[in-house]
Amino acid sequence: MAWVRFRKKDMPGGLWTKCPSCGEMIFSKELLENFKICKKCSFHMNTTVDERVLFTCDVDTFDELYTDLAPVDRLQFVDKGSYGDKLKATAKKAGRLEAMTIGYGRVLGRECVLGVMNFQFLGGSMGVVVGEKVTIAVEMALERRVPLVLVCSSGGARMHEGALSLMQMAKTCAALARFADAGGLYVSILTDPTTGGVTASFATMADVILAEPNALIGFAGPRVIQNTIRQELPEGFQRSEFLLSRGQLDRIVRRDEIPQTLFRLFEYLVPVAPEQIVAPARPRFEASTNGHDSSDKAEKAAKDKSGSRLPAEEGAEAGKDEKKKKKK
Amino acid sequence: MAAKKPDVPTTPSLDFEKPIVELENKIRELEQLAQQSQMDLTTEIRPLKELREKLLRQIYTHLTPWQMVRLARHPNRPLTSDYVQLMFDDVIELHGDRAFGDDRAILTALARIGDERVMLIAHRKGKTTEERMAANWGCAHPEGYRKALLKMKLAEKFGLPLVTLINTPGAYPGIGAEERGQAAAIAKNILEMSRLRVPVVSVVIGEGGSGGALGIGVCDRLLMLEYSYYSVISPEGCAAILWKDGDKAEQAATALKITSRDLMALGLVDEVVPEPLGGAHRDHFKTALSLRDRILAALKNLKSMPMDRLIEARYERYRWIGNGDELTQQVKRARLRGGRPEVVAKSEP
Ligand SMILES: [Zn+2]
Numbered sequence: 001m002a003w004v005r006f007r008k009k010d011m012p013g014g015l016w017t018k019c020p021s022c023g024e025m026i027f028s029k030e031l032l033e034n035f036k037i038c039k040k041c042s043f044h045m046n047t048t049v050d051e052r053v054l055f056t057c058d059v060d061t062f063d064e065l066y067t068d069l070a071p072v073d074r075l076q077f078v079d080k081g082s083y084g085d086k087l088k089a090t091a092k093k094a095g096r097l098e099a100m101t102i103g104y105g106r107v108l109g110r111e112c113v114l115g116v117m118n119f120q121f122l123g124g125s126m127g128v129v130v131g132e133k134v135t136i137a138v139e140m141a142l143e144r145r146v147p148l149v150l151v152c153s154s155g156g157a158r159m160h161e162g163a164l165s166l167m168q169m170a171k172t173c174a175a176l177a178r179f180a181d182a183g184g185l186y187v188s189i190l191t192d193p194t195t196g197g198v199t200a201s202f203a204t205m206a207d208v209i210l211a212e213p214n215a216l217i218g219f220a221g222p223r224v225i226q227n228t229i230r231q232e233l234p235e236g237f238q239r240s241e242f243l244l245s246r247g248q249l250d251r252i253v254r255r256d257e258i259p260q261t262l263f264r265l266f267e268y269l270v271p272v273a274p275e276q277i278v279a280p281a282r283p284r285f286e287a288s289t290n291g292h293d294s295s296d297k298a299e300k301a302a303k304d305k306s307g308s309r310l311p312a313e314e315g316a317e318a319g320k321d322e323k324k325k326k327k328k
Numbered sequence: 329m330a331a332k333k334p335d336v337p338t339t340p341s342l343d344f345e346k347p348i349v350e351l352e353n354k355i356r357e358l359e360q361l362a363q364q365s366q367m368d369l370t371t372e373i374r375p376l377k378e379l380r381e382k383l384l385r386q387i388y389t390h391l392t393p394w395q396m397v398r399l400a401r402h403p404n405r406p407l408t409s410d411y412v413q414l415m416f417d418d419v420i421e422l423h424g425d426r427a428f429g430d431d432r433a434i435l436t437a438l439a440r441i442g443d444e445r446v447m448l449i450a451h452r453k454g455k456t457t458e459e460r461m462a463a464n465w466g467c468a469h470p471e472g473y474r475k476a477l478l479k480m481k482l483a484e485k486f487g488l489p490l491v492t493l494i495n496t497p498g499a500y501p502g503i504g505a506e507e508r509g510q511a512a513a514i515a516k517n518i519l520e521m522s523r524l525r526v527p528v529v530s531v532v533i534g535e536g537g538s539g540g541a542l543g544i545g546v547c548d549r550l551l552m553l554e555y556s557y558y559s560v561i562s563p564e565g566c567a568a569i570l571w572k573d574g575d576k577a578e579q580a581a582t583a584l585k586i587t588s589r590d591l592m593a594l595g596l597v598d599e600v601v602p603e604p605l606g607g608a609h610r611d612h613f614k615t616a617l618s619l620r621d622r623i624l625a626a627l628k629n630l631k632s633m634p635m636d637r638l639i640e641a642r643y644e645r646y647r648w649i650g651n652g653d654e655l656t657q658q659v660k661r662a663r664l665r666g667g668r669p670e671v672v673a674k675s676e677p
Pocket of ligand 1: 019020021022023024038039040041042043
């Protein structure tokens with residue numbers, strides 16, 4: 001049983017973090033409480049699995065399951081080193097056995113299944129166990145009749161498991177077909193980057209496809225495309241905003257707006273009786289003294305409003321205005 | 329089934345074929361000479377033919393995975409257009425996705441094979457430069473996959489089984505393809521094929537290039553021609569990423585386990601269809617004949633199953649695919665514990 005709770009001592013790096021986009025130095029604690037979004041340029045920095053859980057689920061509600069499923073080197077794959085060794089080293093560093101983490105959790109009180117891909121784990125690649133855990137997540141959601149949320153981040157199928165990896169595209173999609181037939185709600189959240197066999201299978205087969213701003217999303221990677229067509233790629237090609245304009249996404253959502261967005265989607269599409277909504281026991285972040293925006297207040301406001309309506313159409317910079325409104 | 333002269337290459341396109349092709353050219357010369365001069369050269373020709381058989385057997389029983397990849401891409405290898413001529417009758421091509429265009433990289437057609445009416449969905453590569461360009465060298469765009477899905481649904485509505493022929497280096501990586509949702513188009517096909525209520529037989533006839541192959545390849549029976557390959561990534565692509573050297577494709581081809589026999593051993597393929605000695609490109613007719621028999625046998629078998637059972641069997645086939653027994657059993661046991669890890673009793677210190 002792994003109750004995930006974020007503690008101060010887990011905070012990565014030093015006291016200060018430099019924004020990779022604008023170079024702003026941000027107090028790490030403040031950055032975390034801003035969902036690792038740069039306060040100056042809104043750049044969404046990469047998250048760890050635990051951070052993603054923290055940013056998505058109510059505190060102490062995520063119940064991680066199937067933690068002991070470990071990948072197997074069925075091909076005895078060797079490139080510059082052996083895949084088996086690579087797995088061991090990666091697992092040790094990641095503190096988990098695979099690139100996929102699944103479990104039950106609550107989002108602003110609503111129960112769901114959450115799956116989180118870990119790009120730090122061999123590029124979030126989908127091998128047999130990743131495909132298996134995605135499929136189990138679908139089955140868990142089906143069994144408890146709760147929504148399924150998958151946070152995607154992957155370079156595609158895992159080469160080290162050959163065609164076995166490729167077939168996970170079929171495994172996950174077949175499970176999703178059954179879930180859809182049973183009326184289940186599946187929301188995928190595409191984060192930077194999501195490409196290859198993951199995009200060409202479960203990531204894009206959601207009822208609602210959300211994406212974080214400026215995430216690289218595509219079938220082929222930009223380098224492969226550039227090498228094939230031998231011409232410059234258009235500005236912003238394969239970024240969330242580009243995909244949205246080409247009709248490939250439902251919405252772009254800032255990371256700090258994801259819990260509310262999920263909650264409201266759940267309440268629109270698969271509403272439950274109020275007594276089934278369990279109020280978060282504690283605020284998402286420990287009390288902060290820096291007077292920084294309390295997203296928890298915003299979340300509570302969203303909760304009070306639950307079941308009401310989605311605000312009028314927002315732009316790609318979604319939520320910003322809404323948030324301001326709530327602060328007032 | 330119309331007879332067609334086999335295309336025997338006169339210039340070797342692969343290094344390991346060189347001695348064979350040289351010998352074949354010599355035999356052909358002697359045969360022509362015999363004909364022109366009315367001389368009996370049988371005694372001269374016979375040992376050469378025997379040597380040819382011996383050489384073929386020697387070379388073709390020891391092919392490396394990389395050599396097989398190159399055979400799968402052989403310029404004389406039979407393509408969809410050949411199989412349409414040699415294996416199917418009364419073919420009516422149905423064009424277009426009714427949304428964007430008609431992708432020539434995928435053929436969709438009503439066709440008869442033996443006594444069966446089927447929907448044929450096949451990657452097309454083309455023979456002439458013009459055809460190749462039109463078919464984009466077998467690399468389909470989203471509209472190709474959407475066309476395929478539309479015709480699959482048509483087949484489902486009228487109860488025609490699906491026969492798909494896979495032969496693509498991969499789905500096309502381009503700007504338009506990305507703009508029009510290449511990934512989602514492939515994913516949608518995979519998802520819909522998993523529950524399509526007609527029997528589906530797929531055959532890898534040449535290159536089984538990743539998602540672009542699987543986009544028409546979710547099936548009840550997967551056949552592979554002996555010297556075809558099926559891979560998660562091209563050996564060249566894999567070499568470039570993992571070895572950081574595109575020239576290491578030969579090693580990558582071996583490591584990826586992409587040959588028909590390897591995939592059979594891994595439990596991903598139901599049947600390997602043997603090719604004539606020296607490869608399909610030496611005898612299109614014979615290749616098509618044996619493939620036709622195997623497709624018909626598979627169809628007959630699948631058609632005898634009640635539809636619900638067929639769909640259930642297909643689901644089970646993919647539900648556990650790639651796991652191996654050990655992982656499957658582990659998952660089933662973990663389910664009984666509600667997904668909690670096995671508690672290992674700790675011995676007292
Ligand atoms: Zn910044």
